[in-house]
Amino acid sequence: MRRKGTCMKQRLRRHIVLIGMMGAGKTAVGSELARRLRVPFTDVDSEIEAAAAMTISEIFARDGEAFFRDRETQVLARVLGGPPGVVSTGGGAWMRGENRELIRAHGLSVWLNCDLETLWHRVRQRSTRPLLKTADPKGTLAALIEQRYPVYARADLNFPARPADSVETSATRLIEAIHAAEPELLEQR
Ligand SMILES: Nc1ncnc2c1ncn2[C@@H]1O[C@H](COP(=O)(O)OP(=O)(O)OP(=O)(O)O)[C@@H](O)[C@H]1O
Numbered sequence: 783m784r785r786k787g788t789c790m791k792q793r794l795r796r797h798i799v800l801i802g803m804m805g806a807g808k809t810a811v812g813s814e815l816a817r818r819l820r821v822p823f824t825d826v827d828s829e830i831e832a833a834a835a836m837t838i839s840e841i842f843a844r845d846g847e848a849f850f851r852d853r854e855t856q857v858l859a860r861v862l863g864g865p866p867g868v869v870s871t872g873g874g875a876w877m878r879g880e881n882r883e884l885i886r887a888h889g890l891s892v893w894l895n896c897d898l899e900t901l902w903h904r905v906r907q908r909s910t911r912p913l914l915k916t917a918d919p920k921g922t923l924a925a926l927i928e929q930r931y932p933v934y935a936r937a938d939l940n941f942p943a944r945p946a947d948s949v950e951t952s953a954t955r956l957i958e959a960i961h962a963a964e965p966e967l968l969e970q971r
């Protein structure tokens with residue numbers, strides 16, 4: 783029997799929206815998931831950067847986090863209004879009630895649930911995350927986890943990461959988890 787969703791052309795009935803912390807793999811696993819399902823992939827952070835012609839760090843530095851969060855909601859609404867695909871959100875997007883409502887109205891929310899050590903290993907080398915530009919970035923990451931995980935846990939699907947898995951293996955497992963949670967979401971063509 784062919785494994786459902788691993789290589790066939792699909793149509794999505796609604797978006798698959800990935801949420802979770804910086805470094806959880808929303809962009810990496812999300813783009814692989816979309817490639818496998820042959821559906822559009824959109825990274826909300828990249829869309830914000832393209833619309834502003836600035837990096838996220840530059841937006842935070844020039845206009846502040848509140849301004850960034852408003853742009854994030856606008857871009858999310860636009861993306862979710864488009865044809866169904868895989869949408870990777872920024873790490874803070876799910877924390878705003880208005881964004882959660884938008885996501886619930888247009889898609890299946892999936893929390894890429896990842897432990898602190900794995901996240902830290904992945905993000906420590908990068909300077910692209912303005913919220914981690916603190917004296918103790920690992921402590922900041924831990925504090926964000928503490929604050930955010932109870933809210934991330936309200937997602938439709940909790941997908942615990944296996945730190946040793948490759949991006950490809952994670953995408954395969956994720957397709958299976960989505961199919962098990964909502965079989966009618968993926969419609970074969
Ligand atoms: N199994 C795995 N799952 C996810 N990412 C992995 C995995 N193995 C290695 N990685 C690497 O970890 C990094 C994950 O970062 P990614 O940019 O996808 O996170 P993100 O959730 O989009 O973060 P942000 O919210 O900052 O955009 C990537 O460089 C990816 O290649």
Ligand SMILES: O=C(O)C1=C[C@@H](O)[C@@H](O)[C@H](O)C1
Binds near residue numbers: 803873
């Ligand atoms: O976790 C967060 O709040 C963020 C994560 C990134 O994806 C970006 O959206 C931005 O750096 C903020």
Ligand SMILES: [Mg+2]
Binds near residue numbers: 809870
């Ligand atoms: Mg990302």
